[in-house]
Amino acid sequence: MFNPISVSEVRERYSQGESCYDVISEFLEKIKDSRLNTFISISENEALAMAEKIDKGKLSGRLKGIPVSIKDAISTRGIRTTCGSKILENYVPPFDAHVIERIKAEGGIIIGKTNMDEFCMGTTTETSYFGPSKNPWDESRVPGGSSGGSAASIAEGSSVLSLGSDTGGSVRCPAAFCGVVGIKPTYGLVSRYGLIPYANSLEQIGPIASNVKDAALLLEIIAGKDYRDSTSVEKTFEFKLMDVSKVRIGIIREMIEKVDEKVQKETWRAINKLEELGMNYEEVSLPMMDYTLAAYYILAMSEASSNLSRYDGVRYGYHIEKEMNWNTYFSKVRAEGFGDEVKRRILLGTYALSAGYYGKYYLKALRVRNLIIQAFNKLFERYDVLLAPTMPTLPFRIGEIQDPLSMYLMDINTVPVNLAGLPAVSVPAGLNNGLPVGLQIIGKPFDENMILNVALKVEEEVWKR
Numbered sequence: 153m154f155n156p157i158s159v160s161e162v163r164e165r166y167s168q169g170e171s172c173y174d175v176i177s178e179f180l181e182k183i184k185d186s187r188l189n190t191f192i193s194i195s196e197n198e199a200l201a202m203a204e205k206i207d208k209g210k211l212s213g214r215l216k217g218i219p220v221s222i223k224d225a226i227s228t229r230g231i232r233t234t235c236g237s238k239i240l241e242n243y244v245p246p247f248d249a250h251v252i253e254r255i256k257a258e259g260g261i262i263i264g265k266t267n268m269d270e271f272c273m274g275t276t277t278e279t280s281y282f283g284p285s286k287n288p289w290d291e292s293r294v295p296g297g298s299s300g301g302s303a304a305s306i307a308e309g310s311s312v313l314s315l316g317s318d319t320g321g322s323v324r325c326p327a328a329f330c331g332v333v334g335i336k337p338t339y340g341l342v343s344r345y346g347l348i349p350y351a352n353s354l355e356q357i358g359p360i361a362s363n364v365k366d367a368a369l370l371l372e373i374i375a376g377k378d379y380r381d382s383t384s385v386e387k388t389f390e391f392k393l394m395d396v397s398k399v400r401i402g403i404i405r406e407m408i409e410k411v412d413e414k415v416q417k418e419t420w421r422a423i424n425k426l427e428e429l430g431m432n433y434e435e436v437s438l439p440m441m442d443y444t445l446a447a448y449y450i451l452a453m454s455e456a457s458s459n460l461s462r463y464d465g466v467r468y469g470y471h472i473e474k475e476m477n478w479n480t481y482f483s484k485v486r487a488e489g490f491g492d493e494v495k496r497r498i499l500l501g502t503y504a505l506s507a508g509y510y511g512k513y514y515l516k517a518l519r520v521r522n523l524i525i526q527a528f529n530k531l532f533e534r535y536d537v538l539l540a541p542t543m544p545t546l547p548f549r550i551g552e553i554q555d556p557l558s559m560y561l562m563d564i565n566t567v568p569v570n571l572a573g574l575p576a577v578s579v580p581a582g583l584n585n586g587l588p589v590g591l592q593i594i595g596k597p598f599d600e601n602m603i604l605n606v607a608l609k610v611e612e613e614v615w616k617r
């Protein structure tokens with residue numbers, strides 16, 4: 153059921169005198185009662201211990217007493233972190249990711265680790281070793297992915313804020329499918345230290361929340377320089393309300409024309425509403441769209457093939473007790489520990505990087521990436537934000553899409569943003585047949601404030617009407 157809870161609703165309960173222990177206990181119960189398979193692990197003891205500290209006045213901060221769920225790809229000290237995989241089923245990290253340190257320092261309470269596609273490779277959570285999560289609007293449907301457990305948890309109200317990661321859409325897609333808000337920050341704004349890597353050059357950790365201001369609050373807390381991630385930049389983020397009536401909007405034609413009619417309809421309805429409010433738009437073209445999906449998958453799989461070589465069953469993760477020679481051992485651990493989609497990507501990525509094919513695939517994809525960056529730069533000379541539907545379809549049924557290529561096509565509107573390193577937000581903009589449609593707002597690098605203000609307009613004037 154769709155029943156999200158905002159930060160201010162929880163704060164209201166505290167100001168009425170409820171104890172943090174009671175509030176957090178209630179959320180933990182909700183997680184246990186959930187029928188949506190949103191969590192892989194619940195950190196009950198840690199959460200209640202922190203709640204007690206807050207009740208004793210020993211902790212405070214901007215997230216004081218707020219229950220936060222975390223995608224299971226983000227390392228949490230002492231709390232099992234599986235990345236949705238059998239190979240890390242019993243892995244307990246000895247350190248916290250940068251973003252976790254920030255949340256704890258602000259009094260936020262980590263209540264559990266959410267379900268996800270194995271190693272973030274997927275669009276539905278169906279590749280999770282722990283089984284798929286379900287969509288709170290219709291349990292027979294997917295919640296999106298790969299951060300599907302995070303978005304579904306926010307939508308069902310079993311947590312109030314969540315962190316996902318977005319390599320090619322994994323925050324925005326589940327946000328769109330679950331009717332909540334998800335931000336993919338500019339590359340470099342949020343430290344990736346402690347995020348289990350899938351494709352480093354593309355991914356960012358991003359907030360998911362029931363409304364724009366809550367998502368912005370979490371972004372304020374996790375953004376900022378961290379010396380442990382060499383790509384993290386000397387920038388912070390602060391959400392400031394601004395007048396968006398004069399914002400120059402471009403609608404990306406290629407991202408609307410080819411999507412499902414129902415999604416088109418809701419997208420235009422939202423755009424027309426903005427127009428009624430006095431905002432102007434123009435249709436723009438991004439012909440590079442024909443090549444973005446291919447470039448994304450070549451780069452993502454290549455990076456994955458190299459990243460995942462660390463899972464050898466020796467240092468940590470799944471291992472086999474029997475004695476055997478090293479090569480056999482290594483192959484057996486990986487054959488048993490990884491799921492089919494992960495294996496497919498390691499194989500294809502290794503192929504794309506191999507001596508004879510490197511130039512033909514990997515280098516070519518890098519060149520395409522450059523052209524995409526240039527194409528966006530050009531559009532941003534004339535427009536402040538670019539709009540498009542986040543996903544090409546409504547949330548589909550669990551098991552409905554079986555072949556990998558059709559699944560990859562679902563990422564058509566989200567991956568260009570990662571290739572160019574831009575910030576984007578998905579905000580709910582309409583309902584069709586009782587299912588949510590997300591609108592994607594893309595901005596210039598480090599212009600999160602602009603896209604979030606436009607998103608706020610959509611939330612107030614389109615979604616909540």
Ligand code: GLN
Pocket residue numbers: 272273274275297298317318319320321322323350452563
């Ligand atoms: N669905 C895309 C993929 O499988 C994006 C995943 C992600 O952003 N982690 O690569």
